[in-house]
Amino acid sequence: MIRDSARIAVRAILGNRLRSALTMLGLIIGVSSVIILLAVGRGAQGAIAGELEDLGTNVLTVLRRGEVGPNQTGTQSRDIELSLDDVQALQDRGAGGGILRAVPVLNTGVTLTWRGATYAPSSFAGTTLDYLAAQNVRVDAGRAWDAEDERRRERVVILGRTVSRELFGSENPLGQRISVNGRRFEVIGLLKAQGGGGPFDEDDVILVPFGAAESNLTGTGAELGQILVQATSQETTTLAETTTRETLLAEHDIEDPGEADFQIFNQAQIRAVADTTFGLLRLLLGAVAGISLLVGGIGVMNIMLVTVSERTREIGIRKAIGAQRIHIVGQFLLEALMLSSLGGLIGVAVGVGVAQIGTEAFQPVVTWTSVLVAFGVSMLVGLFFGSYPANRAASMRPIDALRFE
Amino acid sequence: MIGAPAGDPALARDSTPGTDGHRRPMIALREVGKTFHLGDTAVHALRDVTLAVREGDLLAIMGPSGSGKSTLMNIIGCLDLPDHGRYVLEGVDVRRLTESEQASIRNRRIGFVFQGFNLIARTPALENVELPLVYAGVARRERRRLATEALESVGLGDRLDHQPSELSGGQQQRVAIARAIVTDPALLLADEPTGALDSVSTASVLELFSELNAQGRTVVLITHEEEVSRYAKRVVRLHDGRVVSDERRTGAYDVPPGLAARTAHTEALPA
Numbered sequence: 001m002i003r004d005s006a007r008i009a010v011r012a013i014l015g016n017r018l019r020s021a022l023t024m025l026g027l028i029i030g031v032s033s034v035i036i037l038l039a040v041g042r043g044a045q046g047a048i049a050g051e052l053e054d055l056g057t058n059v060l061t062v063l064r065r066g067e068v069g070p071n072q073t074g075t076q077s078r079d080i081e082l083s084l085d086d087v088q089a090l091q092d093r094g095a096g097g098g099i100l101r102a103v104p105v106l107n108t109g110v111t112l113t114w115r116g117a118t119y120a121p122s123s124f125a126g127t128t129l130d131y132l133a134a135q136n137v138r139v140d141a142g143r144a145w146d147a148e149d150e151r152r153r154e155r156v157v158i159l160g161r162t163v164s165r166e167l168f169g170s171e172n173p174l175g176q177r178i179s180v181n182g183r184r185f186e187v188i189g190l191l192k193a194q195g196g197g198g199p200f201d202e203d204d205v206i207l208v209p210f211g212a213a214e215s216n217l218t219g220t221g222a223e224l225g226q227i228l229v230q231a232t233s234q235e236t237t238t239l240a241e242t243t244t245r246e247t248l249l250a251e252h253d254i255e256d257p258g259e260a261d262f263q264i265f266n267q268a269q270i271r272a273v274a275d276t277t278f279g280l281l282r283l284l285l286g287a288v289a290g291i292s293l294l295v296g297g298i299g300v301m302n303i304m305l306v307t308v309s310e311r312t313r314e315i316g317i318r319k320a321i322g323a324q325r326i327h328i329v330g331q332f333l334l335e336a337l338m339l340s341s342l343g344g345l346i347g348v349a350v351g352v353g354v355a356q357i358g359t360e361a362f363q364p365v366v367t368w369t370s371v372l373v374a375f376g377v378s379m380l381v382g383l384f385f386g387s388y389p390a391n392r393a394a395s396m397r398p399i400d401a402l403r404f405e
Numbered sequence: 406m407i408g409a410p411a412g413d414p415a416l417a418r419d420s421t422p423g424t425d426g427h428r429r430p431m432i433a434l435r436e437v438g439k440t441f442h443l444g445d446t447a448v449h450a451l452r453d454v455t456l457a458v459r460e461g462d463l464l465a466i467m468g469p470s471g472s473g474k475s476t477l478m479n480i481i482g483c484l485d486l487p488d489h490g491r492y493v494l495e496g497v498d499v500r501r502l503t504e505s506e507q508a509s510i511r512n513r514r515i516g517f518v519f520q521g522f523n524l525i526a527r528t529p530a531l532e533n534v535e536l537p538l539v540y541a542g543v544a545r546r547e548r549r550r551l552a553t554e555a556l557e558s559v560g561l562g563d564r565l566d567h568q569p570s571e572l573s574g575g576q577q578q579r580v581a582i583a584r585a586i587v588t589d590p591a592l593l594l595a596d597e598p599t600g601a602l603d604s605v606s607t608a609s610v611l612e613l614f615s616e617l618n619a620q621g622r623t624v625v626l627i628t629h630e631e632e633v634s635r636y637a638k639r640v641v642r643l644h645d646g647r648v649v650s651d652e653r654r655t656g657a658y659d660v661p662p663g664l665a666a667r668t669a670h671t672e673a674l675p676a
Contacts, residue, residue: 004539008528011527011528015527025605208645224453273536313523314525314526316523317523317524317525317535318525318540319511320482320484320510320511320517320523321507321511321512321517321536321540321584322508322511322512322513322537322540322541322588323508323512323535323540324509324540325504325505325508327540397485398484398511399484399485401477402519402523
């Protein structure tokens with residue numbers, strides 16, 4: 001019986017090739033967009049997670065309280081909250097407190113110019129050589145500055161690849177002198193490309209020796225933008241966090257930890273925030289794709305209704321020679337299911353195919369779950385939207401159906 | 406269900422003149438009426454029709470268009486229900502049957518032949534003939550055998566794989582007849598079976614009905630053509646939804662139908 005219905009359905013689908021193809025197109029687009037959008041979401045999330053991994057999970061970032069919040073305005077700033085003394089105190093606790101190194105970072109907005117080209121990188125760090133180790137980055141062209149440069153407050157810079165490209169284009173930046181907020185600095189090195197595009201571009205960075213930044217750009221004794229604390233290992237990260245908190249509370253003469261004027265972030269927290277953000281993004285993308293699948297289903301219903309009314313007479317004949325209700329329902333439901341599952345299969349192929357196209361920033365990741373869900377939903381859509389037309393066909397009275405011309 | 410005792414002695418009295426009386430009627434209609442409503446006007450398609458058809462008869466129901474003969478056929482064929490009156494088919498009151506039981510009766514006990522052939526398009530002759538067996542749940546191999554036999558018996562053993570569009574009108578009607586007899590029904594119902602055929606095809610199709618009747622099947626032909634009625638053993642005439650005459654012909658087969666005398670009909674096949 002199923003086999004006979006299947007043959008009838010195949011014949012009907014092949015008998016109206018263009019119409020069948022157009023019906024399936026809706027589902028093909030729906031299914032493939034579910035797969036592609038979910039793969040893009042997953043890929044982007046993976047890329048960010050990978051970059052966070054690169055930073056090392058044993059690095060803590062200390063910021064002033066309110067630094068990341070909207071409630072701190074410039075005029076309200078009190079005494080210096082994060083200072084070189086804090087860095088020294090953390091450094092002094094050493095391995096016993098789980099701390100490998102503490103790195104001071106001066107942040108300020110800078111504008112770079114070179115031969116008329118101007119560029120403002122998103123990230124500026126006046127820092128020590130330890131910064132490279134803590135951030136797990138290295139210089140792969142030219143050289144990093146050394147202790148002597150640092151001591152003499154040499155005006156040298158290391159550029160990220162994005163900054164280098166924006167400012168110099170295809171020319172070799174090494175040895176060139178650029179202007180940083182009006183002061184002349186020499187480009188001595190380039191950071192290895194990190195990858196990651198858009199707002200997460202880690203190559204959009206300029207590094208300046210701490211002393212040189214202090215003397216030329218921020219002024220001596222300036223507030224530190226952040227302190228990076230690297231734990232001796234991943235396992236000691238929690239210990240290092242506790243040590244850091246205790247040390248800074250003591251340094252700042254604060255007794256109640258709730259009153260702390262600083263915040264400590266670890267990579268796990270940052271990652272959790274990123275995961276939440278991307279989870280939401282995926283949900284949104286999935287919803288958009290789901291809607292297109294729904295629209296595809298309505299297309300199936302539309303065509304099945306047309307098919308049913310076109311084949312009214314045929315339904316009448318079948319009922320006259322003894323087809324039961326279930327035979328008619330089964331026949332049209334099977335036809336809708338075939339359309340939707342064939343559309344779903346093609347959609348899977350298209351979706352998986354398109355998802356192979358990656359960008360420099362990240363590669364979309366197709367998961368089995370998304371393929372199965374997309375295909376399953378397209379079948380359900382066929383079943384759901386096919387059942388109304390099928391029932392309508394089965395409810396026709398044979399006499400009315402036969403009389404239909 | 407089918408073939409259950411009538412359980413209603415009143416039915417015996419319904420036997421109209423012309424039936425033998427000692428055989429149970431296959432079809433018994435008593436005061437059957439059917440009214441259609443077209444807007445505000447009521448059209449009385451059938452008014453109190455009482456009719457009994459015995460087993461093995463070859464009955465022609467005649468009448469001009471609008472006389473109610475198609476409505477009568479639809480009711481006899483369980484495609485439609487009467488508004489009032491009783492219809493007992495093989496001892497079963499049709500009005501008491503569910504939709505599914507009616508479908509079952511159409512499938513196993515009645516074979517339909519329509520004026521427009523009503524074959525399923527894009528489907529080979531063999532599959533068209535198999536269809537009632539599919540709905541009856543007959544196994545594939547058996548289906549194939551029975552359908553092939555039925556097509557052979559109507560002289561189309563060499564056209565099994567032809568689609569309806571590849572067959573002439575007469576051949577299509579033969580396929581339809583094969584489909585009607587493949588479940589070995591007791592009753593064959595034909596609605597203007599020759600209406601779309603030329604004279605040669607008409608003769609051969611009518612001879613086929615005579616043959617099937619000779620094998621013991623009850624045949625009811627609905628027609629408005631006098632030539633067709635010459636094959637019948639009994640002719641019932643309808644007018645305005647009433648039976649106006651009911652005559653039994655003797656030696657129906659001896660009467661030359663004279664179809665050859667009929668002028669060539671243009672072959673009016675549905676597109």
